[in-house]
Amino acid sequence: MTPQPDMPADIPLNTRFAAALLDPRQTRPVEVTAHSGKRAEKRFDVYRNNVTFSLMRALADIFPAVKRIVGDRAFDEVARAYVRANPPQVPMLFEYGREFAGFLAAFEPLQRLVYLPDVARLERLWLDAWHAADAAPLSPQALGAIAPERIGEARFRPHPAAGLLDSRFAAFTIFSENRADGPVGHVETRKSETVLVSRPGLEVQVINLPEGGHAFHATLFAGATLAEAAGAGRTASDRFDINRNIGMLIQSGAYSAAVLEGEHDND
Amino acid sequence: MTAFSSFPDAHDKAQQANVRRAASPPPHTLAPASVGASFKPEHLQAILADDVPVDFLEIHAENYMGAGGPPHHALARVAERAAISLHGVCMSLGGPQPLSKDHLQRFRALVDRYRPALVSEHLAWSTHDAAFMNDLLPLPYNAATLSHVCDHIDEMQEAIGQPILLENPSTYVAFSTSTMSEIDFIAAIARRTGCGLLLDVNNVFVSATNHGYSPLQYLADFPLHRVGEIHLAGHALQEDDEGETLLIDSHDGPVADDVWALYAEVVAMAGPVPTLVEWDSKIPDWPVLKAEAFAARAILRTAEAGGAHHDAAA
Numbered sequence: 149m150t151p152q153p154d155m156p157a158d159i160p161l162n163t164r165f166a167a168a169l170l171d172p173r174q175t176r177p178v179e180v181t182a183h184s185g186k187r188a189e190k191r192f193d194v195y196r197n198n199v200t201f202s203l204m205r206a207l208a209d210i211f212p213a214v215k216r217i218v219g220d221r222a223f224d225e226v227a228r229a230y231v232r233a234n235p236p237q238v239p240m241l242f243e244y245g246r247e248f249a250g251f252l253a254a255f256e257p258l259q260r261l262v263y264l265p266d267v268a269r270l271e272r273l274w275l276d277a278w279h280a281a282d283a284a285p286l287s288p289q290a291l292g293a294i295a296p297e298r299i300g301e302a303r304f305r306p307h308p309a310a311g312l313l314d315s316r317f318a319a320f321t322i323f324s325e326n327r328a329d330g331p332v333g334h335v336e337t338r339k340s341e342t343v344l345v346s347r348p349g350l351e352v353q354v355i356n357l358p359e360g361g362h363a364f365h366a367t368l369f370a371g372a373t374l375a376e377a378a379g380a381g382r383t384a385s386d387r388f389d390i391n392r393n394i395g396m397l398i399q400s401g402a403y404s405a406a407v408l409e410g411e412h413d414n415d
Numbered sequence: 416m417t418a419f420s421s422f423p424d425a426h427d428k429a430q431q432a433n434v435r436r437a438a439s440p441p442p443h444t445l446a447p448a449s450v451g452a453s454f455k456p457e458h459l460q461a462i463l464a465d466d467v468p469v470d471f472l473e474i475h476a477e478n479y480m481g482a483g484g485p486p487h488h489a490l491a492r493v494a495e496r497a498a499i500s501l502h503g504v505c506m507s508l509g510g511p512q513p514l515s516k517d518h519l520q521r522f523r524a525l526v527d528r529y530r531p532a533l534v535s536e537h538l539a540w541s542t543h544d545a546a547f548m549n550d551l552l553p554l555p556y557n558a559a560t561l562s563h564v565c566d567h568i569d570e571m572q573e574a575i576g577q578p579i580l581l582e583n584p585s586t587y588v589a590f591s592t593s594t595m596s597e598i599d600f601i602a603a604i605a606r607r608t609g610c611g612l613l614l615d616v617n618n619v620f621v622s623a624t625n626h627g628y629s630p631l632q633y634l635a636d637f638p639l640h641r642v643g644e645i646h647l648a649g650h651a652l653q654e655d656d657e658g659e660t661l662l663i664d665s666h667d668g669p670v671a672d673d674v675w676a677l678y679a680e681v682v683a684m685a686g687p688v689p690t691l692v693e694w695d696s697k698i699p700d701w702p703v704l705k706a707e708a709f710a711a712r713a714i715l716r717t718a719e720a721g722g723a724h725h726d727a728a729a
Contacts (some may be wrong), residue, residue, distance in 0.1 A: 161592070162510055165552065166543040179555065179591045182626045187656035191587040191625075194653070198550040206549070235546040239505030240480045241516060266623050279481030282488075319559060403580065 168192070170232050182357045203231040206241040211248060211271045213326035218258060224254050245272060258389055263317035263337045270323045270343055274354065275313035277347040280309035285348035285401040294406060299394075300375035301407045304368050309347035310402035312365055316340050320356040348401025355400055360388030365402070417726035437595065445471060445498055447687040448715040450708040453666075455500075455696050459489045461701035462496060468706045471532055473500035473691050480521045494529060500644070503545050505547065508567040508581075509554040510540030519574040526575045533689065535613045536571065536581040537566070538601065555590035558601040561607075568608040580611040580643045585618035585650075585664035587625055591594050597622070598636045605641045612638065614688075615646035616678045618669065621662040625655075630677055639685040647678060647711060648693040666695040670707055680712050687715040 155164045161177055168174040176192040204227040208215050215223040230251050234254070236244045249268035251256055285307060294302055313319060320341040325332040341364035344355040363384035367377040374394070381388040397403055442529035454462075462468050472493055474694060479486055496574035503522060506514060554560050572578050595603075598719070605612055610714060614637065623630035649668035655661040670678075671690060682688070690708040 160511065161590075162512075162540065162543045166546060166548060168553075169548055169550075181591050182589055182655070186659075189590050190654070190656045193659065194587045194661070195550060195552060199548045202549045229502045237547065238543050239507075239515075239542060239547045239549075240477050241549065242478075242481060257461070261511065276483075277552070279484050279486065281482035282484065309484070347484065350488055 158411040160229070163181050169196050170235060171406055172196065177381055180336075184235060200228060203241075203244070203327065204228055205246050206232070206236075207248065209241060210242075210245045210275055211268055211324050212247075213271055214252070214264060214268050215348065216326045216332075217261065217267065217322070218277040222258065226252065228257060229255070236341055242275055248272070263315070263319060263322055266315040266319040267311065267323050269343070269356070270313050270315075270319050273343075273345040274315060274352055277309040277345050277352045280307075281349060283308055286347075286406060288398050288400060291398060294408065296406055300373060302374050302408055303371060304374070304397060304403040305405040305407065307346055307348065307367050307402050307404045309345070309352070310369070310400075311345040312341040312369065313345070314362045314366075315342065319343060320354065323354065344396075344400055344402055346402035353401060355396075355402075358387075358389060358392055359395075360385035361393060361396070364388070364393050365396075368403075421502050429469055445689045448588060448687065449498075449689040450695050450711065450712040450715065451497070451689065451691040452468070452704050452708045453692070454490070454493060454702075456489055458704070465496075465701070467497050469506055469705060470496040470726070471500050471689065471691070473502050473523040473533075473693070474540050476501050476503045476522055476525055490529065492633050494513060497691070498532040499529050500523075500533040501525055503530065503534075503536040503579075504546070505541050506536045506550075506567075506571060507540045507542040507618070508536055508553070508571065509538055509560070509564055510543060511560075511563055512543065514567050514570055515542070515689065518610070519571060522571070522631060523575050524569055526577070529534065533580060534575065534577060535582055536568075537582045538584050538604075553584060553588060553590070555592040556595040556597060557592055557629045558594070561595070561600060561603055563602055567583075568604065568610050572608065572655060574609065578610050580613040582613040582615050582646065583618050583622075583706060585621040585662075587661065588665075592600060594721070596636075598633065599636075602638045605638055611643040612641045613643045613644045614639070614673070614681065615618040615648070616681055617646065617648040617650055617674050617693075618664060620671070620674050620677055621650050621664050624660060624662045631680065634677070634681055634684065642688055645678070645681065646693055647674060647689040647707070650674075666693050667697040668694075668701075670710075675710070675714075676691060679717075682714055682718040683721070685717070690715060 155167060157178060161179060164177040168176045170359050180188050180192055182191055183186045208223065225238045230248060243258060248264040252268055253265040258264055262263045272376045276336050318335055318337050318339045318341050318344045324335065325335060331394040342357045344357055344365055360381035364381035378390050381393060454472035454474050456603055461664055470672035474490065479490060506518060537551050540554060541548050541550060541552060581604060603645045619630050619633050623633055647670045648666045651659045651663040651665040651667065653663055690711040692704065692711060694704050
């Protein structure tokens with residue numbers, strides 16, 4: 149690497165200190181010393197290592213399937229590059245890595261793994277569901293309380309933990325296989341899968357949606373009625389099955405209430 | 416995911432719940448000879464099944480700043496078994512830039528929700544500009560840094576409605592721009608802000624080794640009468656540029672014998688003070704961590720029996 153010129157000393161100490169932590173080409177600030185005339189290179193490197201390795205470890209914790217797919221060495225390489233380019237913007241590490249999927253897509257050594265960014269997106273949704281606000285999922289009674297002739301008008305409030313991913317690849321299968329303990333079998337990666345993530349209780353659920361399911365749930369998430377969502381599902385796929393998808397409103401735990409215009413929530 | 420704008424905001428309910436929680440009982444108070452341990456989620460079942468758990472459990476505040484889910488569920492359950500100590504790691508009190516209002520608000524929400532027996536933060540910085548560095552970074556000790564640290568502690572104490580305990584750091588470098596000793600700096604902060612102190616005995620040992628001073632002299636000079644909590648932890652050995660020992664505050668093993676000896680000196684001088692064993696990496700089974708905390712209890716009880724008490728050190 150080319151050595152960077154030192155930052156001028158009139159730049160605030162913390163700015164120079166932080167820059168040298170994240171960029172190994174920057175020398176440490178001139179004020180950084182050690183007692184008895186000792187040198188401070190290795191001492192300053194303790195901070196460099198703490199910052200870089202702790203953030204790389206945070207990414208490994210958030211994206212275990214990505215790490216398993218690419219292997220430890222490749223993961224360390226992309227994680228180190230990501231940490232230096234995208235340090236966290238808030239002090240909660242469970243918020244970290246929101247740009248990791250896009251970074252993977254642009255990271256030349258891993259670009260042949262075209263499905264990898266979607267696996268990362270799914271892992272990020274999983275962690276968001278884990279930390280999301282608690283809410284009781286929509287109950288069968290609440291859905292049953294809606295008169296059958298009005299069910300098409302009903303709107304469904306997404307559970308705080310609910311998330312959707314529409315992938316051109318087998319993101320669900322790759323994610324599931326690489327998060328399980330056993331060996332990973334052959335996966336047909338080019339098969340499109342759409343995924344619904346939820347956490348109705350304390351367990352995160354990751355559901356591989358039937359055909360048209362993404363259009364159906366995305367339309368409901370946007371605040372449209374069940375009839376509009378069913379229309380979107382049919383438009384998306386000839387094989388869209390409305391009964392199966394209505395059942396999913398309860399089974400998925402991805403909704404917390406059903407509402408009719410002019411009435412109270414049914415939750 | 417798209418927001419569902421046609422429904423009443425779900426946050427309203429969360430806020431109502433917070434108001435209800437704010438009316439919950441006042442915080443636990445800890446007896447001077449209390450002992451605690453870091454709370455690690457992998458220990459949840461062992462702690463719940465333990466007939467004699469520790470007196471208090473300490474959490475890193477930032478790990479519980481999510482809205483809900485298993486972390487809060489676990490914490491609510493252990494909070495029924497032990498008092499909670501809320502240990503902030505990322506407020507960045509030691510940096511020159513203003514504290515994050517959002518982070519103060521999140522911290523306040525945790526104080527309201529869990530009513531911790533102890534609330535602490537570090538003499539360090541971790542955020543600069545928009546970047547959070549996830550480490551406890553050192554600062555020079557001089558009039559300018561003293562002024563902004565005091566302003567930040569005032570602001571935090573104001574925001575959470577109670578005094579904090581400020582922890583002495585473990586450091587690996589010094590600054591040519593320091594004009595005060597660490598002790599003078601910390602004592603001045605405590606005087607000016609009214610904050611209490613969290614004396615990390617492992618940090619004293621680590622810093623004393625790394626900077627070539629006597630840990631006993633440091634403790635003799637430390638304002639022990641302001642100490643509301645003591646930390647103990649394991650450290651690791653590296654070498655500095657001259658091939659001499661550089662200690663790393665790694666929290667990945669048992670408390671070192673030298674640190675136990677130093678702790679016994681502190682307790683003899685200050686009397687019993689609630690003491691917590693930290694263990695954050697290479698985490699052992701719960702009985703191992705608990706045994707470390709109970710080893711501290713044995714030393715605290717010796718001090719109680721010997722009649723040392725807090726005022727004696729003031």
